[in-house]
Amino acid sequence: MRNTNNACTVEAAGASQPENGPLVSLVGAGPGDPELLTLRALRRLREADVVLYDLLVSQEILDLIPERCECICVGKRANRHMLPQEETNRMIVNKARMGLRVVRLxxxxxxxxGRGGEEMQELASEGIPCEVVPGVTAAMGAASSTGIPLTHRDHAQMVSFVTGHRKKDCDDLEWVRHLNPASTLVVYMGLGEAPRIAAELMAHGHAADTPVAAVASATTPQQEVLTTTLGALAEALQGSGLVSPVLLIIGSVVTLHADLYPLIEQAKRGMVEAA
Ligand SMILES: C[S@@+](CC[C@H](N)C(=O)[O-])C[C@H]1O[C@@H](n2cnc3c(N)ncnc32)[C@H](O)[C@@H]1O
Structure with a gap:
């Protein structure tokens, strides 16, 4: 396993200067399964001199980074920031100015x-060009690995992606008021606020029997899925032992899990046996 201690410098010296001056790549690592990395993301990782990565990036993906590359964990999880955002920004700028190939993973x-927009703005203000390599977002990874299509002609024609993480000193989950109960709702960073989110949704017209799936560590071997309803969500989570990262998928598409998930598992077993 690759050594991923903070600042595990191996030999950044001798790194090649990007041909046209500094360039930073903001790279999406996907939800965890390394096979969901894009080819471009893999190429940027292989060419990088420095990779600054978040806690959510899986070890299997970090293992793809060449040993000569410096890896720095700048990870964040709700309420557990390892580095203030300004410091992460400063580090990216400094490394880029040194002429290193910088990947922000x-x-x-x-x-x-993912604060990618903020980091890009910061780089632009320093005159450093930046590209974005998209990744599979957790919602899409969770949908395909649990058999819960986020849209389906018989269930939902609309999907909303929201965050359950409120800004400090802000008591509001403002988006709750604008949601259509007939659509699918995907809540990122909603585990801690789940009871409150469920209560607010029900107060704003969502039925207590609306199906909910809580998906932990989607696409990884640690993936867990709990299905319940809005009315029972708080209690179900309490005894579940689910740990972050968790996505909540709310809406009638969740009922498809019972039929589609066994097919996904069956196909996976078939592929393992054939290999
Ligand atoms: C700071 S957000 C980053 C989202 C990320 N940029 C994306 O596109 O997926 C972190 C939240 O994403 C969700 N998340 C990320 N990876 C996940 C996974 N493998 N399984 C379930 N939820 C995940 C969780 O809600 C977690 O709290």
Missing amino acids: KGGDPFMF
């Missing part, structure tokens, strides 16, 4: 609740 997609 983020879980899922950099532009989906």
Whole structure:
């Protein structure tokens, strides 16, 4: 296993200067399964001199980074920031100015609740060009690995992606008021706030028997799925032992899990046996 201690410098010296001056790549690592990395993401990782990565990036993906590359964990989880965002930004700028090939590696997609836009703006203000390599966002990974299509002509024609993580000193989950009960709702970072989210949704017209799936560590061997209803969510989570990262999928598409998940598992077993 690759050594991923913070700042596990191997030999950044001797790194090749990008041909046209500094360039930073904001790369999406996907939800965890390394086979969901894009070819471009893999190429950027192989060419990188420095990779600054988040806690959500899986070890299997970190293992794909060449030994000569410096790896720095700047990870964040709700309420457990390892590095303030400003410090991460400063580090990216400094490494890029040194002429190193810098990859900022983020879980899922950099532009989906990933602060990719803020980091890109910061780089632009420093005059450093930046590209974005998209990744499979957790919602899409969870949908395909649990057999819960986020849209389906018989169930939902619309899907909303929201965050359950409120800003400090803000008491509001403002989006709750605008949601259509007939659509699918995917809540990122909603585990801690789940009881409150469920209560607010029900107060704003969502039925207590609306199906809910809580999906932990989607696409990884640790994946767990709990299915319940809005009315029973708080209690179900309490005894579940589910740990972050968790996505909540809310809406009638969740009922498809019972039929589609066994097919996904069956196909997976078939592929393992054939290999
Ligand atoms: C800061 S957001 C980052 C989202 C990421 N940029 C994306 O596109 O998936 C972190 C949240 O994403 C969700 N998440 C990320 N990876 C996940 C996974 N493998 N399984 C379930 N939820 C995941 C969780 O809700 C977690 O709290």
